[in-house]
Amino acid sequence: MDNLENPLWGDDWTEVRELFDNLQPGHAYLNHGGFGNAPRTVRANQEQWRARMNANATRFFRRELGPGLNTAARAAAEFLGAPAGDLVALVANATAAMSIAIASVPLEAGDEVLVTDHLYETSVWAAGRRAEEAGARLVTAAVPLDADAAGISAAVLDAVTPRTKLAVIDHVASMTARRFPVEDLVPALQARGVIVVVDAAHAPGMLPVDLASLNPDFWGGNLHKWGYAPRSAAAFWAAPQWRSALRNPIVSWGERAEYPHRLTEVGTTDRTSLLASPNGIAFLRALGPQRIREHNVKLVEYGQAALAAALDLDPATLPGDPGVPMRVVPLPVPFDDPRDLQAEISDRLGVEVSVPKWNGHTLLRISANIYNAPAEYDRLAAGIKSVL
């Protein structure tokens, strides 16, 4: 896997790839969507913050962390199009954001909580736990893998009843890589009196986000996936009417503070990833968000087509959405434990992918980022039949 090239990006691709020098040599890392990755420059910035923390922890935690987090929160709020003057709360990850949001929604016995069969499993569990506490009922809308945007909206809205109080929807679903039309769904659900939580774990950096016009009730998205922030970094936003009811599940020094500080205090945790997150945004902007998006989508489409050819599937029948640099290919044979297949693909082909299990199907999910090259997808396609 030496001598990679990438004509889909352009002449400076080798320099861009070089910034991701932390990647395992010789391995094709096609699972950016799983955990994200940050370029060397951003990691170096985090190390500078870490060195300050370790040189004088008292100065850092007492006098530098607060102002640093405010600066980072302002950068994230601006990047995500939060209403003018508004801040987001910087939290560890989308898991924390969803937990805070779902736990803060007022529910009563007899209410219904709507999720979909694409929603990230732990977000479903958070919704289920909240429903159970309140004596509410969890309802799951089935959304076909190949539904178009109108079909996705219809499947969600058809599951709304007069008792539906809360809906938790993806912006981009993890298991299926489908893009939910949140710009239509959020207002349509709110018009039916439903409180909407958006699990936007993949959105920052992948898709343009404008919180002011989207105006969800609660929203959380990772900066460490497609926003080039170091792990772990995420942004959380709540509409003003919910802010006084927000609770940080971890009781810390923000307990008596207002939003967003109430959510950002977590004792002595290392928040240098959050402090370095503006550098991830700056990196993305310097390369050009549009250039990155177009490249990543073209490359993932290339990869999906290569896999389709290898598995004798018609690429036109495979799901995929505009702007989403992740694609799934349903595998012809189901696997009891998709993690075995993931490990097998890694060990035998030297390729890292995600292998979600969804509604009885085993899916192979590939991602594309600026450090990937067409030859990496060719390697997966060339070997896939041998591991199935």
Ligand SMILES: Cc1ncc(COP(=O)(O)O)c(C=O)c1O
């Ligand atoms: C849709 C969705 N929600 C939530 C998460 C959880 O993200 P994290 O592990 O960073 O908290 C993920 C992770 O892939 C995801 O894809």
